[in-house]
Amino acid sequence: MNILLKSVTIVDSSSKFHLKQRDVLIENGTISKIAASIPNSKKVTEVSLPNLHISQGWFDTSVSFGEPGFEERETIVNGLKTAALSGFTQVAVNANSFPVTDNKANIQFLKSKAAGNAVSLYPIGALTMGSNGIDLSELYDMQNEGAVSFYDYKKPIVNANLLKIALQYAQGFNGLVQSFPFDASVARNGMVNEGINSTKLGLKGIPALSEELQITRDLYLLEYTGGRLHIPTISTKKSVQLIKDAKKKGLNVSCTVAISNVYHTDVVLESFNTNFKIVPPLRTIEDVKALRKGLKEGTIDAITSDHNPIDIEHKKVEFDHAHFGSIGLESCFGALNSVIDLETTISRLTALKTTFGVPSEAIAEGIEANITLFNPNGDWTFTENDIISTSKNAAFLNSKLKGKAYGIYANKQLVIQN
Numbered sequence: 515m516n517i518l519l520k521s522v523t524i525v526d527s528s529s530k531f532h533l534k535q536r537d538v539l540i541e542n543g544t545i546s547k548i549a550a551s552i553p554n555s556k557k558v559t560e561v562s563l564p565n566l567h568i569s570q571g572w573f574d575t576s577v578s579f580g581e582p583g584f585e586e587r588e589t590i591v592n593g594l595k596t597a598a599l600s601g602f603t604q605v606a607v608n609a610n611s612f613p614v615t616d617n618k619a620n621i622q623f624l625k626s627k628a629a630g631n632a633v634s635l636y637p638i639g640a641l642t643m644g645s646n647g648i649d650l651s652e653l654y655d656m657q658n659e660g661a662v663s664f665y666d667y668k669k670p671i672v673n674a675n676l677l678k679i680a681l682q683y684a685q686g687f688n689g690l691v692q693s694f695p696f697d698a699s700v701a702r703n704g705m706v707n708e709g710i711n712s713t714k715l716g717l718k719g720i721p722a723l724s725e726e727l728q729i730t731r732d733l734y735l736l737e738y739t740g741g742r743l744h745i746p747t748i749s750t751k752k753s754v755q756l757i758k759d760a761k762k763k764g765l766n767v768s769c770t771v772a773i774s775n776v777y778h779t780d781v782v783l784e785s786f787n788t789n790f791k792i793v794p795p796l797r798t799i800e801d802v803k804a805l806r807k808g809l810k811e812g813t814i815d816a817i818t819s820d821h822n823p824i825d826i827e828h829k830k831v832e833f834d835h836a837h838f839g840s841i842g843l844e845s846c847f848g849a850l851n852s853v854i855d856l857e858t859t860i861s862r863l864t865a866l867k868t869t870f871g872v873p874s875e876a877i878a879e880g881i882e883a884n885i886t887l888f889n890p891n892g893d894w895t896f897t898e899n900d901i902i903s904t905s906k907n908a909a910f911l912n913s914k915l916k917g918k919a920y921g922i923y924a925n926k927q928l929v930i931q932n
Contacts, residue, residue, distance in 0.1 A: 515928050516541045516558040519887075524548075525569045525860045528876040538568065540883045543926035548879055559928070563920055565891055571603025571884040571924055572863040573872055575770055576746055576818040577843065578667065580904075582623065583612025588823040588904045590624070594633040596902040598929040600819075600843040601863075601886040601919030603633055604872050609640040610667040616640040616651040618659040625660055632927035636662045636872060641680060641691065645669055650680055654687055662870045663744065665692035668793060668838070670728060672698065674735060681741035690869065692744045693732045695753065696794070700724035705833065707780045707795040715783060717833065720795050722750040729753055733760045736767060744869065745769040747820055749794035751804035758813045768869050769813075772820035773842050774909045776805045777849045788829050788836035789909045792820075810858050816865040819846040823905030840909035845896050847888065848915030856890050856917075887920040887930060894918065 519538040524531040537552035538545060554560055577597065580587030588596075590607075597605050607624060609615035615624065621637045628635035639661035643649045653664055664684070671677045671693050680691050701724040706712050708719025729745060733756065736743045748754065748769050757769050772792070780796045790796060808814040819842030828837040851859045863886075867874035875881045896910045921930030 515926055516556070517923065517928055518552060518554050518558050518560045519566065519568065520560060520562040521566065523567045524877055525567055525856065526877045527857065527861065529878060531877060540923060543882055545877070545879055545881055545883050561928070563887070563889070565889045566920070567888050567890055568877070568885045569860045569888070570864045570874065570877060570886070571922060572601050572886050573604040573867050574602050574819050574821070574843070575606050575816060575866055575870060576608060576820050577605040578608045578610055578822040580823060581611065581627065586904070587825050590627040590635070592904055594628060594631045594635065596843050597633045598922050599902055599919070599931055601847055601888055601922060602843065603884050603886060603922045603924040604636060604867070605633060606636045606638050606662055606870055608638050608667040609645060609665065614640045614645050616643050616645070618652060618655045621656050621659040621661050632922060632924050632929045634925065636660070636870065638663045638665050640664065641666045641671065642676070647672055647676070650676070650683070653680070653684060653689055657687055657689055662872065663690040663692055665746065666694065668694055670694050670696040670698055674731060677732065678735050678739055681736060681739040681743065685741045688742070690742045690744055692746055693728070695725045695728045695732070695745050695748055697724040697728045700727060705791060705795070706783055707797045709780065709798060711780045711783055715786070717783070720793070722752065722797070725750055725794060726752045726756065729756050733765065733767065736765050737763070742766045747772045747775070747794055747818065748814070749775045749797050749801060749805070751801050754804045754808040754813055758808070761813065768815045768866060770816045770818045770866070771805050771809065771814050772818055773846045773849050774820070774840055776802060776809065776817070777853060777913070778909065786833050788831065788833055789840055789907050789911065791833060791836050791838055792840050792909065793838040806854060809854060809862055815869070817846065817850055817862045819843045823903050824907045825905055829907045840907055841901070841903045841905060842909070844900055844902055845908065845910035845913065845915060847919050848894070848896065848917050849910060849913065851890055852914065852916035884924045886922050888917060889920065890917040892917060
């Protein structure tokens with residue numbers, strides 16, 4: 515599809531057009547011309563939207579779809595539609611399906627279901643068979659089939675020796691190992707952040723210690739073994755400092771934070787709304803401030819929506835019995851853009867592509883177009899009408915956000931909001 519984007523502001527710090535307003539002509543999927551004004555002599559589809567900005571396509575390192583096994587929560591087709599209309603051109607999909615994505619056949623299934631879509635799906639293989647934390651999965655075979663990382667979604671690797679072996683083994687093919695920062699022996703049956711609010715509400719707490727102990731252990735293992743380690747969704751002030759110190763030592767470690775943890779604090783739990791039951795749990799204002807600072811400094815490499823659809827039968831129940839998780843794709847940009855400056859927002863939405871083996875190029879003439887279209891201005895309230903996902907378990911319902919994604923142009927397809 516050939517299109518002409520009119521009067522767009524380009525937000526891409528790696529491009530010579532950064533923060534400049536230009537017309538952009540895309541022909542046969544390639545950016546053929548960027549200029550102050552481009553006449554529509556070829557009568558191509560013209561896109562002119564209020565306060566239109568573009569950036570490199572956004573990449574989410576942690577997205578969950580239900581398929582296979584939990585299609586009632588989200589299918590791959592609808593999940594990718596949700597991602598596109600939320601501004602994401604590339605998503606890494608977690609292995610929390612049924613069956614668990616722990617072999618190359620399951621990797622092939624995900625890729626085949628996503629074939630021909632505007633959004634590129636990058637499978638994450640389970641680190642251990644069945645995500646049971648006992649035996650390593652077929653890591654090498656899965657990577658050869660297209661897996662970009664290995665992660666037992668939201669399940670800590672209890673056996674330190676197993677993680678040590680995984681880090682050592684993956685070095686042979688430059689594999690990326692993920693380790694969820696959660697010590698279950700400390701967290702036990704906790705549901706929310708351990709602190710004043712958990713005590714007031716009578717809810718079992720998850721101490722910050724459970725996250726920080728696991729990160730400390732994992733960083734010691736990484737220093738011992740070498741290799742590449744990604745720590746997903748950190749949530750505490752001390753975790754930020756631990757990662758910062760590790761990077762100063764030269765360890766090859768990256769990390770993300772979930773959008774809910776940089777926007778909300780545990781004060782919202784007073785409503786006992788199960789949409790706020792997530793893991794890692796919502797923490798204190800001190801933690802939130804440290805996480806935002808970590809994003810600005812680059813200690814935290816990227817933001818993730820941590821999109822995790824949960825069906826109503828497992829969310830609209832008593833708080834104790836509700837499953838952890840919130841959808842987040844639709845609200846991710848507006849939430850982050852409301853608490854951090856625009857340039858940092860775009861930087862953290864486009865980071866970690868190289869780490870995950872995802873193509874990344876600065877916006878320029880002659881490159882394949884993989885871009886997000888958005889308006890960074892305008893305050894609005896996120897309501898159920900804004901949810902594209904099949905599941906409605908959104909922690910951002912009724913939240914005040916700033917800016918909206920119009921959609922994307924990727925894989926020679928334009929997908930924008932009606």
